[in-house]
Amino acid sequence: MYIDIYQYINMKESLKIFKALCDETRLKIIELLLSGEKCVCEIVPFTKRTQSTVSIQLAKLENLGIVKSRKEGKSVYYRISNPKVRKILSKIDFSKWWGIERKKIRWYPVIDKEKCIGCGMCVATCGRNVFEFDFKKNKSKVKNPYNCMVGCDNCSIYCPAGAVSFPQKNRREFIQSLLKKYNIAAKARENVMSMKGGEG
Ligand code: SF4
Ligand code: SF4
Incomplete structure (x- = not known):
């Protein structure tokens, strides 16, 4: 089988992305950056890794051409620079949340058609x-709707027309009730403990 130069470039590009996704810390970083540019000070707590581990993985992602950084004062911000990352991640199965059928959880955006001005911001910024x-x-x-990350409400913040809303008015209360109902804290703890020894 022959492949042309464009297919070859595409394959190399996809391999680069898969390489980036095969590390848990890098995957977490990308997951966060899918909702927009973030400061290192936000990335570190989200990944629950040390600052040095995150810095090493961010440098790898930048070398792979997956993310780009910029400095603002003392802060460094990162964003996804490779549009193919969104395409590949859009094929991922989001049907479960912590092992729970995603459709059982009433968390999804709703668009008020009257208010929508068609700017496309929600389409362009949601990574799911x-x-x-x-x-x-x-x-x-x-x-x-059920691809939406439980607890995320970024698109309602990005929407310039205030057209996006969520069925649950009190986000914190809703998420806390889910954590309790499905014993998520214990599962999270189990996950974190299984990472022990994987640092560095
Ligand atoms: S971001 Fe808001 S206004 Fe823009 S297309 Fe989406 S819903 Fe409509
Ligand atoms: S709230 Fe849901 S739909 Fe909106 S950006 Fe986040 S994941 Fe996407």
Whole structure:
């Protein structure tokens, strides 16, 4: 079988992305950056790794051409620079949350069609393929509501028209009730303990 130069470049590009995704810390970093640019000070607590581990993995991601950094004062910010990352991650199965059927959890964005001005921000910034753009109506719509990350409400913050909302009004209360109901804290602890010895 022959492959042309474009297919070859595409394969090399995909391999680079898979290489980036095969490390737990890097995967966590990418998961966070899918919702937009973040400061190192936000990335470290999210990954629950040490600052030095995160710095090493961020440097690797930058070398692979997956992320780009910029300095602002004393802070360093990172964002995803390779658009293919979003495409590949959109194929991931989001049907479960901590082993629980995702459809059992009422957390998803709702668009008020009257308010939507069709800027496309929600489609472009969500890394989970939740939205699609309706070119006929010149507005966005929710295509895969249960792909939405439980507890994330970034698109409602990004939407300039205030058109995105969530069924649960008190996010913290809702998430805390889920943690209790499904004993998530114990599962999280188990996960963290299983990482012991994997540092460095
Ligand atoms: S970000 Fe808001 S206004 Fe823009 S397309 Fe999405 S819902 Fe509509
Ligand atoms: S809240 Fe859900 S739909 Fe909105 S950006 Fe986050 S994951 Fe995507």
